[in-house]
Structure formats: C-alpha cells, structure tokens
Amino acid sequence: MDANKVRDKFVELFKAEPMIARAPGRVNIIGEHTDYNDGFVLPAAVDKEMVFAIAENNQGVVRAYSIDLNEEATFEIGDAQPREGWINFIIGVTAELVKKGVEVKGYDLVFSSDVPIGAGMSSSAALECALGTGLNTMFEGNLSQEEIALVGQASEHHYVGVKCGIMDQFASTFGKENHVIRLDCRSREMELVPLKMDGxxxxxxxxxxxxxxxxxxxxxxxxxxxxxxxxxxxxxxxxxxxxxxxxxxxxxxxxxxxxxxxxxxxxxxxxxxxxxxxxxxxxxxxxxxxxxxxxxxxxxxxxxxxxxxxxxxxxxxxxxxxxxxxxxxxxxxxxxxxxxxxxxxxxxxxxxxxxxxxxxxxxxxxxxxxxxxxxxxxxxxxxxxxx
CATH class of the missing domain: 3.30.70.890 (GHMP kinase, C-terminal domain)
Structure with missing residues (x-):
C-alpha cells in the first residue's frame, strides 16, 4: 500500500513529519482453529497492509485519525479503559506495551489500510502489529518481534474480548515474501518454508x-x-x-x-x-x-x-x-x-x-x-x- 496519502494526511492534520510503520494481512493455507489448541498453522503474510503515520506529541494523549472511516478519536495514556469502535484496538496495543515496560508517551497517528475488512485476512492483527512495531521503535522499547506479536494477541484478549491464538499476529510480524510460516503454536518455533506455486x-x-x-x-x-x-x-x-x-x-x-x-x-x-x-x-x-x-x-x-x-x-x-x-x-x-x-x-x-x-x-x-x-x-x- 502507498504510504504517501497517510503521510500527507498526517502532515495536514498535525503539522509534523511522521515515521511510517506498516504490517500485512495474512492468508492461512491450512490449519484453522488449531492455534489456540497449541497446534500447527501455515500462514503467509500478503501484499495488502495496514499503514500508520506516527509522531510524538509530548502531551500524554493519543490523537488518532482513520482515513478509511474519516473518523477521529482521542484518549489519555493513563486512561486505558476499553471503548467501542476502532479506537479500542489503539487503546489495547498502547496499554499492553506499557505493561511490557515501554514508556509510551503521547502520540499522534493517522492510518489507512487496503486489507479487506471482514474478509478473514486479519486486518485487526495488521493494525496491532503495525502500531506495536511503530511505537516500540519510536519509544525505544527494545521489544523483540515475538513480544510485539504477543502484545497484539494480549490486546485482543483483554480489550477486544476475543481469545485468539497467536497465528495472525505472528504471520503479520514475521512474514516473508515468497514464503509460508509453519508455526508451532505451543513452542512458538517456526520455520519459513518456500512457497512454490508452479503455475x-x-x-x-x-x-x-x-x-x-x-x-x-x-x-x-x-x-x-x-x-x-x-x-x-x-x-x-x-x-x-x-x-x-x-x-x-x-x-x-x-x-x-x-x-x-x-x-x-x-x-x-x-x-x-x-x-x-x-x-x-x-x-x-x-x-x-x-x-x-x-x-x-x-x-x-x-x-x-x-x-x-x-x-x-x-x-x-x-x-x-x-x-x-x-x-x-x-x-x-x-x-x-x-x-x-x-x-x-x-x-x-x-x-x-x-x-x-x-x-x-x-x-x-x-x-x-x-x-x-x-x-x-x-x-x-x-x-x-x-x-
């Protein structure tokens, strides 16, 4: 997805230069509803992504704007109570990063996506992993990729109310072009397997x-x-x-x-x-x-x-x-x-x-x-x- 429109909207709204963070949706070749039973899954990241433009604002508040919905929302970093709507995902990721010791301060964000909503391509995990990756970098959290994926899963559990497994977030975090991921959902060991489609x-x-x-x-x-x-x-x-x-x-x-x-x-x-x-x-x-x-x-x-x-x-x-x-x-x-x-x-x-x-x-x-x-x-x- 072209990040230019996201960056341009951010500059228009917040008059600052942002960093760009992005994460993909995913498909799953086979292995459905096995992840939360500690089984195996075989997902692949795809070329449709969630893109965030983010910058610190040093105000202790998050100001968020969704291009796709033409909606804005705000919340204070210290007020991490679940709310209705898309802002709940932002609150959840922010709160779970804080629990992990990341010193998240106030920030502004604009985001957009070409991951189809409701199509089973895990647009929610793309949002969580893009935001988690961006905030971890911005606020020097030093979390590993696995920890960021687990932050996304925890936000689903504690804020969205879905007891999901780890497949979606791991696929969105660890995906690699021309590969699928064979993920052991118990040990979290994974193997990148070349995907040869042969016509x-x-x-x-x-x-x-x-x-x-x-x-x-x-x-x-x-x-x-x-x-x-x-x-x-x-x-x-x-x-x-x-x-x-x-x-x-x-x-x-x-x-x-x-x-x-x-x-x-x-x-x-x-x-x-x-x-x-x-x-x-x-x-x-x-x-x-x-x-x-x-x-x-x-x-x-x-x-x-x-x-x-x-x-x-x-x-x-x-x-x-x-x-x-x-x-x-x-x-x-x-x-x-x-x-x-x-x-x-x-x-x-x-x-x-x-x-x-x-x-x-x-x-x-x-x-x-x-x-x-x-x-x-x-x-x-x-x-x-x-x-």
Whole structure:
C-alpha cells in the first residue's frame, strides 16, 4: 500500500513529519482453529497492509485519525479503559506495551489500510502489529518481534474480548515474501518454508458476509475444546491439550463426550494431521495433494467445527468439478469472509468471472475477489521523529 496519502494526511492534520510503520494481512493455507489448541498453522503474510503515520506529541494523549472511516478519536495514556469502535484496538496495543515496560508517551497517528475488512485476512492483527512495531521503535522499547506479536494477541484478549491464538499476529510480524510460516503454536518455533506455486495462484473469494457471530462462537469453540481435553485427561493423563491427541484417542472417549464437543475435538486433531501432510506435499511439489488436504480442511470446518456458512459452502462447492482449481476452503474464523482457492494462473480471470456470476445467479449476492501474493512482515519504513 502507498504510504504517501497517510503521510500527507498526517502532515495536514498535525503539522509534523511522521515515521511510517506498516504490517500485512495474512492468508492461512491450512490449519484453522488449531492455534489456540497449541497446534500447527501455515500462514503467509500478503501484499495488502495496514499503514500508520506516527509522531510524538509530548502531551500524554493519543490523537488518532482513520482515513478509511474519516473518523477521529482521542484518549489519555493513563486512561486505558476499553471503548467501542476502532479506537479500542489503539487503546489495547498502547496499554499492553506499557505493561511490557515501554514508556509510551503521547502520540499522534493517522492510518489507512487496503486489507479487506471482514474478509478473514486479519486486518485487526495488521493494525496491532503495525502500531506495536511503530511505537516500540519510536519509544525505544527494545521489544523483540515475538513480544510485539504477543502484545497484539494480549490486546485482543483483554480489550477486544476475543481469545485468539497467536497465528495472525505472528504471520503479520514475521512474514516473508515468497514464503509460508509453519508455526508451532505451543513452542512458538517456526520455520519459513518456500512457497512454490508452479503455475498456480492464490485467489480469495469474498462472500461479503459479515462474520458477526465469529467473536462469540470463537470463544464457545475454545471452551468446547477445553471441555473435551478435561475428559480426555481422565483416560490419558499425560496430555495437556488436543495437540497431544491422536484421532484414535478422541474416538476412544466418544461415549464420554457431548456430541458437539466430540466433533470439535476430532476436527482439531485431524486438522493438525492434514497440515503435516500438506507440508509434505509442499516439500515434494505435490500441489494436487495439497489441494486435497485443503478441501478436507473445509469439510471439517463446515461439518464438524460448524464455523462455515451457506455462502462459504456454496463457493467451495462451485470449485469441486473445475479442472483449474486444485483446492478450496473457507479461511479465517468463519461465519463469513473468504474462501481461499488454489487456481491455475492462466485461468484466474475466467475463474473469478464464473464464480462471481454463479454467486449472483444462485444467491443474488455480489462477490469480491482478490489475487494475493506473499509479502513481508511488520516493519518501520521511515523514521522521522518530530521532537
């Protein structure tokens, strides 16, 4: 995203030269709802970003302006109470940095984004990681990249009220162009894996359905997984969470679990297995095999974890008989947002046209599409601190 309009608006509003901080949205190839169960995920940062212009104001207050919403808001550094709206994310990141010992003083900021909102590309993590990276640099916090990612996660937990895992913030912080990240959400160890598409592209089909249920249902799914673990521990005391389980272990206690809890747990365990097989496929260049695992992920998310919606299911079903698509699934928290599709490069335009037409014809709704490529993680692009 071009940072010039953000910088120019900042200069217009605050009459100072800002520093520029930016962080990307992300896609997730496979491994959904596994992160908060200490499992594995396979995200990649993309070329759509959140961009901040920031400068100190030495007034003990934050003055913020959103270009995209044409809205402004303020709060005092010492008043970190959660509030409604987008400013809550700014308050949360600021407060969590202070908890980490960063001496955040007053600052002004302007921000804008080309990460689609509500599309499952984690615009919220892009905001948190861009702001956290910028403020850490500006106020000489000396936090590591991992600590900045964890600040973003903590702000979601304590201010937004979503008990998210660490995937989104780690992808936004550590992403690298032409790579995916295989992240172990328990140890936080990660491996940058080259992404070789070999004539295929990643295309997102946006249902334009708002996932308003995602926050509450997300927390419910987490509670159901935790309930399942407590039952599993009675038979398998060596486990700490679903990461330690095999499908056979879950199946062995089926009669002790509520039906929904059983389905949730089995999905998570099988999704971890799918991800490992997907990594093997990527290592060997087997994109056909990768596509099969991606389809398997959607089936589990839709039928067992129940976080899909009719629009997402429709878009995935439309691809199953297409020779130019190797795999498709819903992506993100669910109940709306995008499907991610592995599409033959030469067929991308026709694919988008066909999907758009079918969505309009059958559901009488408009669909958006984004062709995404991998990008780099959070960074400070220019540092011009106004004193």
């Amino acid at each position: 295929y592209k990643l295309v997102l089909c946006d249902t334009k359905v708002s996932h308003s249920l995602a926050s509450s249902e997300y927390n419910t799914r987490r509670e159901q997984c935790e309930a399942g673990v407590e039952v599993l521990k009675k038979t398998y005391p060596e486990i700490t969470n679903l990461r330690d389980c095999t499908p056979e272990m879950v199946k062995s206690v089926k009669d002790q679990l509520e039906e929904k809890v059983y389905d949730r747990c089995l999905y998570v365990v099988e999704e971890n297995d799918r991800l490992m097989r997907a990594c093997d496929c990527m290592a060997s260049g087997d994109l056909v095999g990768l596509g099969k695992e991606i389809y398997g992920s959607h089936d589990g998310l839709s039928k067992m974890y129940e976080v899909s919606c009719p629009e997402l299911d429709f878009l995935v079903e439309q691809t199953r008989d297409r020779e130019d698509v190797l795999g498709a699934r819903m992506m993100g928290g669910g109940f709306g947002g995008c499907t991610i599709n592995l599409v033959k490069a030469e067929a991308v335009d026709q694919f988008i046209a066909d999907m758009t037409a079918a969505y309009k014809k059958d559901l009488n709704k408009d669909m958006a599409a984004y062709v995404v490529v991998t990008g780099d993680g959070a960074r400070v692009e220019a540092e011009v601190l106004s004193k």
